[in-house]
Amino acid sequence: MTNSPALYLHVPFCAHICFYCDFCHQVYDRKKAERWLSALRQEMKERLTFQPFTIYLGGGTPTVLPLDQLDELLCLLDPYKDVKEYTIEINPETFDEKKAECLKRHGINRASIGLQSASAEELRSLGRHHDLEDVKRTLQLLHAVGIDNVSLDILYSFPGQTKESFRNTLQTAVSLAPAHLSLYSLTIEENSVFGKQGKQPLPEDTEADFYEYAVSFLERNGYEQYEVANFAKDGQYSRHNLVYWHYEDFLGLSMGASSKLGHERSDNTRSLEEYCRGNWIKERIPLCEKDEMFEMTMMNLRLKEGLSEKRFRERFGRDFADVYPEALQKLQEKGWICKKEDHWVVNDREILNTVLLEFLD
Ligand code: SF4
Structure with missing residues (x-):
């Protein structure tokens, strides 16, 4: 291993639940978030015993926390904030000027924004409550405080998406000039709203067609495909995600997070009750050399x-x-x-x- 482990911290709250999502999340509630923050403080004390290589705040939606709780969370991480890359995921419907200033004050230097689609109609069909204007506003707020290293997430192969609308989303994304773009093809998870409604993604050959188009379009527009689904301008790769793809160690804190430390992988509980009782880890999986060799091969060859x-x-x-x-x-x-x-x-x-x-x- 070349670096100290990376740190991933999962914020398990969202403003709404998107129809395709089966991540570990629940609708934000102030009292629950208070209990979560105090349990997180304990987990950090016990498990975050090193200076991480990178920090990534994901979710869920970290920015669903109101300003005082967002500040409290970032204060917990202040002793570790001296990292080259400190990323936060942002849902554009939950962001404002005060939060942008708060991120800057605590040393965050990279943001990952869920654009998903440029079409308001498609966003509604996915259960998203923002639109393109919210994304543009979020970008302006970030630039105003000097956070210019931004990645946009784009979703494809979802029901009702056409090649034309996907092209328009890619064109729009490129016109916003982010440093980095991530493509996600829709998988229908059993427990998501779509899964329960029996919705299907687009046929496999259409999905492959969309992917091929996106790769060539993004490369033509100066984005290097440095990983299967990730594209960067001028070498602005995600250092945090490179830790996963290089098969190095990472610690995942909070509900639903996973870790790989040494020869063990572990998954945290997804239950707020268990988490607040201090039972952070739900499952530990020892890795034998053969598993590790295959996993390293699998991750490295994505690059x-x-x-x-x-x-x-x-x-x-x-x-x-x-x-x-x-x-x-x-x-x-x-x-x-x-x-x-x-x-x-x-x-x-x-x-x-x-x-x-x-x-x-
Ligand atoms: S996609 Fe993101 S914002 Fe939507 S429910 Fe899932 S975690 Fe929350």
Whole structure:
């Protein structure tokens, strides 16, 4: 491992529940948030015993917290705020000038905003309560306080989306000139509103068509596809997410967060009651070397740079080519993977899942 672990902190509240979402969340309630904050204080005391490499505040919706509770949360993180990248997720319907100033005061230097679609009609159909104007206003508020490193999230392949509306969303996103863009294809989760309504995403070939279009459109517009679903201008990659893709360690705090520390993965409880009782961790999963080798392969090959043989050797004391000789031979013969200096790279990341199957037994 090259860095100290990254820190992810999950804020489990939202203003509303979007129809496609099955994350760990509940509708914001002041009393519940007070109890959550005091439990979080305890969890931090017990588990955050190091200076993290990066900090990422996700959710849920961190900015659903009113100013005083947002400030309280960020005060808890102040002793650790001396990081190169400190990100917060923002839902544009829950943001204002005072909150922008608060983020700046506490050292946040990157924001990830849920644009999802540029169409007001589509946003309503997804259960989102903001529109494009709210996104533009959020960007202005961030720029006004000097937070210019912004990423926009875009959703695709949801019911009712057309290629034309998707093109328009991509064009709009690019016109807003964010440093970074993330694409998410809709998966219908059983427990989401869409899942309960029996809604379906668009057919697989349409989804693949949308993805292909997005990759070439974004590359034409100066966004490098440095990971399967992530695009950056001028090398402004997400350092925090690179920790996941490089298969390094991270600590996840709060309800619903996951951690990977050393040879163990763990998942926190999703229940506020359990969490407030101090039972943070619900499940611990020990990782054997074989699991770790596969997981590292799976994460590294998502990257444009691919898997570094050197990093693999440093981690496991073995050569990648000696661990997976048959898979590599087969994939090379098919022209699906190639070696570029120290790195193994998948030639077409649209077939990544098929490639990864070869590394399984
Ligand atoms: S998509 Fe984001 S804002 Fe919407 S319910 Fe899920 S976590 Fe909350």
